[in-house]
Amino acid sequence: MLARAAASSAQDCWKRASRATVRAGQKREARVTKDGILELEQRRFKAMCDGDAAALGALLHDGLTYTHSSGTVDTKESYTRGVREKLWDYQNIKASNATVSIAGKAALVHCRLRIDVTVGGVPKVVESVALAVWVDDGGWKCIAVHSTPAGK
Numbered sequence: 001m002l003a004r005a006a007a008s009s010a011q012d013c014w015k016r017a018s019r020a021t022v023r024a025g026q027k028r029e030a031r032v033t034k035d036g037i038l039e040l041e042q043r044r045f046k047a048m049c050d051g052d053a054a055a056l057g058a059l060l061h062d063g064l065t066y067t068h069s070s071g072t073v074d075t076k077e078s079y080t081r082g083v084r085e086k087l088w089d090y091q092n093i094k095a096s097n098a099t100v101s102i103a104g105k106a107a108l109v110h111c112r113l114r115i116d117v118t119v120g121g122v123p124k125v126v127e128s129v130a131l132a133v134w135v136d137d138g139g140w141k142c143i144a145v146h147s148t149p150a151g152k
Contacts, residue, residue: 034100037107037134044132044142045093053084061141069128069147091116091123105136112150 040059047056057080064076074082082088098111108131115126126149133144 032102032107032136032140034102034107037100037102037109037140038098040134040140040142041095041098041109041132045090045095048083048088048090049093051083051086051089053080056080056083059142061135061137061143063143065144067144067146069126069130069149087119089118091118107134107140108132109134113147 044056044059047053047059057076060076060080062076064074064079066074066076066079068074083090092115094114095111096114098109101108101110110131111129113126113128113130115128117124117126126147128147129150130145130147132142134140135143137143
């Protein structure tokens with residue numbers, strides 16, 4: 001009788017632990033929305049315009065590849081350094097025609113950008129089409145940006 005009670009108690013404990021694990025897993029795997037990804041993009045643009053390399057770095061994946069519309073390619077480290085040191089002094093970034101596609105733990109943002117930026121002391125207006133890739137790697141981070149000049 002005692003053995004049966006102990007086995008039953010152990011089984012109940014296992015069931016409770018299993019339900020708790022499922023609940024915890026569900027919280028951890030909360031679905032991101034398209035609006036949530038667009039909000040992250042706006043936070044990224046704000047950090048770029050503010051020259052806030054720390055805020056920007058918190059949004060970027062350590063494996064970031066950032067391809068500028070000029071063809072220059074940066075890593076997370078080189079890009080955040082350039083923002084911090086005002087190599088690119090972003091004044092304004094306006095996104096339009098944004099579409100978001102979410103598949104599993106990846107989200108793609110495709111949009112047209114108008115960027116007012118000073119590069120090497122020279123003010124420029126960059127019109128581009130960009131693709132930003134966000135991944136859920138223990139939190140949503142931007143792992144790739146690829147920008148190309150927009151057609152007229």
